[in-house]
Amino acid sequence: MSKNNESKNLDEKLKHYRLSREEYERMTSLLGRAPQGVEWALFSALWSEHCSYKSSRVHLKNLFSQSPHVLVSFGENAGVFDLGQGERIAFKMESHNHPSFIEPYEGAATGVGGILRDIFAMGARPIALANYLAFGDVDANRMSTLIDGVVRGIGGYGNCVGVPTITGQTEFHRSYNKNILVNALALGLFREGEPVMSARANGVGNLIVYVGAKTGKDGVHGASMASESFDTGGESKKPTIQKGDPFYEKLLIEGCLEVMRAGIVEAVQDMGAAGLTSSSFEMAARGDVGFKLDLDKVPLRDSTMTPEEILLSESQERMLLIVRPENFEKLKAVFSRWNLDAEPIGAVTKGPHVELFWHGELMCRIDPKILTYQAPRHERPFDKWLPRHRVLNIQEPSFGPDRGDRFDQQTPNELLNILTSPLGSSRAWIYRQYDQRVGAKTIFDCDESVGVVRLPDSGRQLGLVLGGRPHVMRFDAYVGGMDSVAYPALELAAKGFRPLAVTDCLNFGNPENREIMTEFVASLDGMNELARASSTPIISGNVSFYNETMGENITSTVTTGLVGLGDPILDESSHLPPRSSFQSVRDELYIVESAQLIFTGLQGERRDHSPSGQGDLRAKEVAEFIQVVRHLSLSRAVRSTRVVGKFGLPYALARMCTAQLGARVQWQPPSKQNWFSETLYQVVFAVDSDRSFEWRELFNKLAANLNINIVRLGEVSDGSLAFEGENRWSVPTVKLRQAYETPWEFVP
Template identity: 35%
Template sequence: MALDTVASATTSPDTKQPFLELGLKEDEYARIREILGRRPTSSELAMYSVMWSEHCSYKSSKVHLKQFGDKAVKTDALLVGIGENAGVVDVGQGYAVTFKIESHNHPSFIEPYQGAATGVGGIVRDILTMGARPIAVMDPLRFGPAEAADTRRVLPGVIAGVGGYGNCLGLPNIGGEVTFDETYAGNPLVNALCIGVMKHSDIKLAKAAGAGNLVVLYGAKTGGDGIGGVSVLASETFGASGPAKRPSVQVGDPFVEKVLIECSLEIFAEDLVVGIQDLGGAGLSCATSELASGGTGGMAVELDRVPLRDPSLSPEEILMSESQERMCAIVEPKHIDRFLEICKKWDVTATVIGEVTTGDRLEITWHGELIVDVPPRTVAHEGPVYQRPFAEPAYIKQVNSEKVNVPLPTNAAEIKAAVLKLAGTPNLADKSWVTSQYDKYVQGNTIQAQPDDSGMVRVDESTHLGVAVSTDANANWSYLNPYEGVKLALAEAARNIATAGAAPLAVSNCLNFGSPEDPGVMWQFAETVRGLADGCLEMGLPVTGGNVSFYNQTGSTAILPTPVIAVLGVIEDVRTRTPMSFDRAGLHLYLLGDTGEDFAGSEWAFIHGIRGGQSPQSDLQAAMRLNTLLVAGRTEKIFTAAHDLSQGGLSAALTEMVLRHGIGATVTLENAAVDLLSETPGRVIVAIDPSKKHVLHAQVTKAKISCTHIGTTGGESLTINDSVIQLTELRKAHTETFPRLFG
């Protein structure tokens, strides 16, 4: 087939092009022709198709996401905000931390191992491109019913991919979630988070500045894997029989990425780059157009210089390939020899493929022939913007009007049965089968990890400065009320940081939804963004960045609206953190916060097939007062342990606490059924030495938080009123579920 050049595109305006097959709409194709004043070449069409995809352009979400800017929190802690590869915050002592969460959902359904593995690899490179050393990862996951055959296909592969890639990189996996619901059948959610640390002076940005500076591609060679990859898959609703387009899922090599990380960090340490971008979704199309768009001039690239694993690749395929472990750097000519020398030392392939120009065009040639001549901003940043119609779906009024009549235990035997049932249900059961496949302690700076409320890592080994991170989403609450649901998730993620004694500092998010072409789904999304923007503003937490994942549905069945919220907090000395559980007898247990009859969206309701009612209402002012109390409880050494109440309520929290160190508890509850099973938000169990009672009461009075003495620690059972549950029996119920399902 003859090469389609800019010259041939000009002289053959009526050539039929496969824009529909590449995911472009007719009006989008017409706009490309208008921008260029001619039809696009096949290479230009390839670039626009991947960069204007939902995954890369955010064309359906931009109009809503601007609220994060309109309602932005003004804080000196935010060093780099939305718009770069990842946000960066000041954590003190001259350190900056970058963190971000993204999705790799559809590739993980098609090819679970590689989909999940390359999701980890991609988010790690996003952190690396900011100039940071990656120090930890997390993985919030959602799957279809735990008993379903396809879940048994997808889940083990995803877990193996997350663990295999992260373990080989030498990055501790310090937290995440594994949740099951029928709406995720065919649409698992594989969200990956990475945290990195650097000094303030080390921050790098994605821009191609300085005419004459060189464009260097380094890392793995480009292959045919992932052509169209996530950029096409993430813009498509799966049909009942699976995806119509099946581009190859990217194939990752964590050992290549590990070397790439060390090579890049040495390059950064010598300040050899002007700008840097990883090659993730949309590959070279993204890296070249975004670097040029973020700079002050244009860019000229010789595509035939790109090192290939497969020499048969066409120019279009090279531009669309999402082969992993590749980076693109802008380097001044005076530094190029040293740059290449470091790459050679690490045995990393590095090739000069172009240079920054004084013009305002991105020009790409193939063996001397011009095949791309575009304004780079129209590719990278000025794609379509849709005002998608949205309207409250009919189900909202229906489910909100339903009475939540869950069966409640009425005697000691039924209370025991309820506690054991919750302990073993897949959403609450022990996840050691999963987490044992991850290395939690590599690098030696992990302070706490699963199943703690948050993950925590040491940033400085001499001062013991650290950061804690938690991810949370309660899709059941978001289904009932998207606005309140995301605020509740935000408050819970922040509370999970605070229980350890860390002060919440910043937010990232991964917003997972069905098709934006469905007005009901779009309403869920709009309400979620509004709620998150309002909630972050009220709590004084800046949104540093995030990700939107649409088209998570099979046929007409969309997933539950699932906004995964990540909150990062700072702790001045990790040695003083408050543990999640107690390790000795004789401590007093107190419940902080009030309990109401909140069963809508609860795990107890889910177990009984009930999905209706009104979600709880958030009280962010109370949430902030509680967080302040929890941080003070660490600094003033009041708490021996603190644990958030979330899914499964008090029952689940007590189960996790007594099993952690095998120390039982005796608890007395006024209304045991409601107190145990309700999921009223904003509650924490704390354990204190009896001598701290008066100090605790002074703090809760100051914070205006209710405080109820519920029991003491000790013994070999969890005793709740007249119900006695031996720890051996409770542990058996809690730990056997995952090995039975997946082992």
């Protein structure tokens, strides 16, 4: 063969395995020879962006993740946070964007299944789910099918395994037309005495045990597929999509938790992306041991499968366990009670090599660290962040009544239009398809701005909320990063919860694109700065790059999940958090604000204006504001609270109105601002008028010497939302409700 031909062959091989020439050179130098046979497939999977985080790792290592309460952070299946009183939680969020775009039902369903396995692999019983969805324009090609399929998939899986979905967020923007986002979060609880597991293999001679569904050809090469941009060939990638079975997952949860609590399993990892390959190599590398694996012992659904397919299959509902030989029979008995097979497929060795056998013949012998810790690290080029859409100083930072200027006759109608549009309307048609109460712990369901469950032993309330607002990211990636922690932290605080910890999912376009990488670094910095300032460590997460189709990148989207702790509910007289809707006529309405940045917001985008704003977020002041809001919300004088977000104050007030209860407010937008422009940050409080004096005193005490203002807005009233002052207008609450609750034309 000529040298030219050889090089052509190599190029083809690299293309097939989605590896670069530099990566090939790194492979050969680490191995001391050229890769052979099945090794190609191993490198392809484990050095993929999805498994190796090669473009992001250099930035992720700076994340604020330490606190005395963080028992486990990155490096295991999920982060673990100590709540005290013997109660600990594991939680994590993960993307399943690519599969969901190709096959929405299975993609979303297996996204839920995968994140649940990460949680119970740690030893925690899953008690809550949440999902962050970003769709394109509702009338874009395939979009109604995608929306319907994703929602059904999430419901189909979560409802069946019996874990309630207690909160979520759904966004729409044309940048997701060809690449939707499906980010699923799961949260699990360890009760007193229940062990936190590890995915670190140990103990030479211990058995490697395969548990769960049999292996099929589904999802082969899934990980490297998810690390590639979409071209027009989405359809042809259907065979790389996994199919889930939530019934099997339910059995796996019960079986795994039972053996963990019986102390008869040493280490656990789920077979997720890159299946058996990533689970075995990562477990061996973490534990600094070797593995001897008999691939022919892997239970198969399809006997024609090749070793390469067995290694890379992403069949769902499978776990890899490390078990002492003397415990194996006991373990097998537990799983068989749950109707599951447990098959030994190898043993832990002194190492350092992982040896793969096929019918007794050694087919591959490789140091797992080469594939994991020594995976390439790219320092992708990026620029220093420069705000493009805003000036940093607010000329007129003051904000209060009687400052209105332009009033538009269309304003009342515009509010109704917003409430009817996909961006502003109720998501009840989505979350009504999810079981929100199984487990009997739910206090606040998806109707509320924060999901809340009651911890069964201490009675304490645990709040869960998602964050990350794409329109803020489009305005300014650095601000968007800060907002991805600040806004959900405020939502928790407005219900009296102390934000504890963060999980994140970083959804970006092509990292080889300098602008994308710049936004990635800027938003990560923003998120990290706010997490640090507000002492909420980031304990787990996931990066999804290459959300790009035919050269078009999605909005850089940082999504987060925050957990907060509230007071215990011990008996029927215990105080529940304030609601997000009005509760009682004549309650006094206030805005509490730390107005640091004002921008045109989502309404500007609706009008196709390019975003603009003024101001700058100061992390320390935002953190102080969060604290003050929490203390104010804990007062029993407070009956309702809502953080002012998209579409500004009129929209927030409209959302607080019920069919009967409205508000009369003396408020006009600050000069030069639209009625629907957005201020970071404001919170509306509805306060019992009999106790408002003591509450104002509390405010004065808490906000002394801080840059936090309070403005009396008006009061809760009957039947309409009325703005008084220079430009008066009002809308009947029945119309607001009707607009908000009417789903847009949605016929899949």
